[in-house]
Amino acid sequence: MILIKFQKAVAIKIKTIYKKKRFWAGILLAQFLLFFMCSRSGGMITFFNRLFELQKKIHLSLFSWIPFSAGDLFYILLGIVIAYLIIGCLIKSKRQQSLLRILVLINLLYFVYQIFWGMLYFQTPIIKKLPSQKEPDYSKAKRLALRYLEKCRQTRQEVHEDKNGIFIVTDLKAIQKEILKQQTMLPDYISGKEAPQINSFKPSIFKTVMSYTGILGYYNPFTAEAQYNSQLPSTFLPFTSAHESSHQLGFAREQEANFIGYLIGTQSDNKELRYSTEYFTLKSLLNFIVQEDPEFVKYVIRNYSPAMKRDRMYEKMFVWKHQGLLDDFFGFTNNLFLKSNQQEGSVTYSYFIDLLLNYEK
Structure with missing residues (x-):
């Protein structure tokens, strides 16, 4: 009898502890410390890389066949839950319970995110797998810019355009299939990651909002979809x-995903993919060079082909049309996110250029 009463008392005590906000706040702090220590361990990073390869296959198999973005639907439902809990915080009788549920939800989301994705930011940087150079080589960057100018001029002649002379993609499915094929042909010393060859590219439900935030696409770590x-x-x-597919492979850092996308696109026989990649590479090189030699950048832009100039103007019109407070806000928050995950800000091209120059070396 005494033992039964003791067990009941312990159970009540544990239940009471679980209902305390301090307990869940402590669990969150413990998670921060745990994953921080894991990020400093090569063995743990290897473990999380292997875990990602396993869950990547499972997620792709579970969600790739769904015709819409399951990840976007998850975020919508999550937004509804968060809104409900915030409203609960405004009601005095429900405040404590809602705050507790918010803490539990934060703990759960943070744990799942770190397990599925967050720890990949600490894997060996690609730059360490390439020959190194001490300082940015602007002269080499200029030579590459001129080379990619000629590549763009040539490839642009071989793609389709609309009635206004603007480049258009005629077969996005073929591009996606080509990207998956090129994933299997990446150099082993750079990648070494498995390419499951499962198409999980999804147009985002939030496309209009994305246009006003400057977000071109994103990888959903909860469903492994490339949005x-x-x-x-x-x-x-x-x-x-190609960039988002690089995240699917397991390259978390943004500029490394750019570099993998560059390898995928420039080696492709698909002219639409190759032109888009070459054009991105050229723009990145010019953005890198402009502070050192703005006159050179003006010279290169003047030598765009007429078709490339039309494409450039259309891009500028699209960006101008969608500029606003949302764009500024998301640019700021994205910079904070990148810097919190061992990366440079979103407007910095130097790491991608370092990778590009070292690879070309």
């Missing part, structure tokens, strides 16, 4: 798809 903004100009669309 893209279907309203983008065609010059953006193929390379954005």
